Amino acid sequence: MHDLTFPLRWRVALVAPALAVFLAFWLLPMAALVQLSANGHFIATYRALLTNGRYMTSLVQTVLLCAAVTLATLVISTTCGLLLARREFMGRRAVVALLTFPLAFPGVVVGFMVIMLAGRQGLIGALALRFTGERWVFAYSMAGLFAGYLYFSIPRVIVTVMACASKLDTSLEEAARSLGASSWRVTCDVVLPALAPGLVAAGAVCFATAMGAFGTAFTLATDIDVLPMTIYTEFTLNANMATTAGLSIVLGVVTWGVLTLARSLSGASVAATA
Template identity: 90%
Template sequence: MHDLTFPLRWRVALIAPALAVFLAFWLLPMIALVQVSADGHFVETYLALLTNGRYMGSLGATIALSAAVTAATLVISTICGLLLARRTFAGRRALVALLTFPLAFPGVVVGFMVIMLAGRQGLIGALSLRLTGERWVFAYSMAGLFAGYLYFSIPRVIVTVMACASQLDGSLEEAARSLGASSWRVLCDVILPALAPGLVAAGAICFATAMGAFGTAFTLATDIDVLPMTIYTEFTLNANMVTAAGLSIVLGLVTWAVLTLARSVTGSAVAATA
């Protein structure tokens, strides 16, 4: 029989490009970032960051906003994704294309669209002025940033929900209905548990994206204090490289922790349903 295993030199040749990319675009920049953030006094530097009320307030606001966006995105996307995956109707493909179209927009464009919707000259302001005599403007606040993040988060999760829903075993739902389960019980006891691994993974990606999103926040940043904007301000306006690097590490660690937790929960869910 022929030996189907790759010789060592071929294994090295195959892994070398991936290793080079990992070193050049992740490991070396991260090492440099940690060195800059430590500034020769690792403990003192990070202790100062973690005890600074403004920085921790910005981190807390970013986490709260990302969690709210993730929760709203999962609810809306689950409803829409199940409908689109299980129903056939005229214009379905066009609707799916429109719902996923925002994936092509950068954050700056999303921010500009929020301004056109809820800015000082936006559609909502014009309608509210005509109906109530007051102009409703929220584009330049956390509410506007929430709308922008929701706008570009929903398409990502809808695609995941549709993919997961198309692989569900219909016989389990039929069995539940034959035993007298209502549509609500089928949804809660059969469909959602089956979708849980995909929803947890999509929610983690949604949270991580919202934590690090910058373009939309930069476009709307009149009265918005989220950590990416704080890092940008420290780096550009204050020329404070140490603080900017340290806050970047903190932001990365929080996001990494959420992704790791989601990965462990998803693994447990898969094991439980196997």
């Protein structure tokens, strides 16, 4: 009997810290947010949020922007990641270091870099003024925010693609080539399906990170209406705590839904490639 209870105690001791962190930093704050957002009228409060044109426009714009960033990131990162994982060339490590360097930058720094590139005194504007006579400024728009999100999303996905590509079974590719398949067909029919679970997971993380990104949006927030900025405005300028909490829950639910969908698709991809 003693031998059976001793491992159980160890299991409880090992799980307890994780449960404490989960309770303190997720469950209790989420419960407080739900209670605050309900404001005594749960259904009426969320009905008002979901039928408010400004809030829903902000949500839709945020989802579309993050989806576009995720798609562009996957295309660019898959191309670069496969090249870096499978080709040895002089300066390869330096290139990998430079591509992953933005992981060290907070969102505010990324936003400032976008301003230096495409702001009113930015490099792109100066070059455009010199060659076309018109200054191009897009740092303070959705295009600028897209560039900023893309900048800090690419390194995360490149690292994932390189890790997945290093574990691929090259014998399958050799077999496809021996049967006369072109490099393009090998990539489409062998490489990409094998990378699919990793790409789905990386895309979901990329989308979730962009959905909640605040620092870059705050730095560039002149004409940008995305949900994190809407939540910030309601909290700081209007002191509308119930709306702030409700919009935070909506943002979390949408992000959780995408992550759940990606998890199911990732499982389906694994089954399909098995």
